[in-house]
Amino acid sequence: MTLCPCGSLLSLEQCCGSLHSGAVADTPEQLMRSRYSAFVLGLGEYLVHSWHPDQLNGMTAAELSHTDTQWDGLEIIASQGGPADDTGMVEFKAWFKEGELRHCLHERSRFVRYAGRWVYTEGEIDPLPLKTGRNDPCPCGSGKKFKKCCGNRG
Numbered sequence: 001m002t003l004c005p006c007g008s009l010l011s012l013e014q015c016c017g018s019l020h021s022g023a024v025a026d027t028p029e030q031l032m033r034s035r036y037s038a039f040v041l042g043l044g045e046y047l048v049h050s051w052h053p054d055q056l057n058g059m060t061a062a063e064l065s066h067t068d069t070q071w072d073g074l075e076i077i078a079s080q081g082g083p084a085d086d087t088g089m090v091e092f093k094a095w096f097k098e099g100e101l102r103h104c105l106h107e108r109s110r111f112v113r114y115a116g117r118w119v120y121t122e123g124e125i126d127p128l129p130l131k132t133g134r135n136d137p138c139p140c141g142s143g144k145k146f147k148k149c150c151g152n153r154g
Contacts, residue, residue: 005040006033007074020046024118028088028111029079031118036074036094042067052112052119070097086113091127 004015011017016037025031031050038046044065048056072095081088088111093104108127111118134147 004033005037005071005074008033012037024116026083027079028081028090028109028118029076031111031120032076032079032090032092032109033074035120036071036092039064039069040067040071050119052114052121055121071095072097072102081111081118087111088118 001011002013004010004012004017006016008015016034019025019030019034020038020041020043025034035047035050037043038050042065044061044063047064048059048061051059074095075093077091077093079088079090089108090111091106091108093106095102095104097103106126107123109123110121112121113119135145137143137145
């Protein structure tokens with residue numbers, strides 16, 4: 001059994017492999033995990049398909065298929081958005097090696113529904129900590145106050 005690169009402790013087939021084969025992610029976190037696994041495995045076609053077309057900036061599947069980076073681990077810090085939502089966010093840290101040095105990519109990624117499925121839009125590298133007051137707008141982008149949205153999950 002090959003474990004899924006996303007760190008779920010499930011087999012690749014039971015986890016991200018099903019999304020790579022055409023299943024649709026229920027949440028932004030599922031999509032983000034599958035995208036991380038696609039980067040590890042060099043699945044450029046999947047990465048293009050899971051990216052909002054307006055945000056690709058000319059990147060191609062061939063470019064995204066290069067596996068020069070040795071990805072070394074994934075940690076989900078926070079995620080927002082579910083099957084009934086239209087916007088979501090995943091904050092994560094992904095470790096990788098360059099030569100003998102280990103580095104960390106810390107990103108807060110944004111996701112939207114596009115053509116009935118979750119897609120990645122953009123990310124903020126090394127984001128400031130999420131500090132949201134009860135009456136502040138929810139960082140998931142819903143337009144609701146935090147206390148009426150993600151702050152109300154229990």
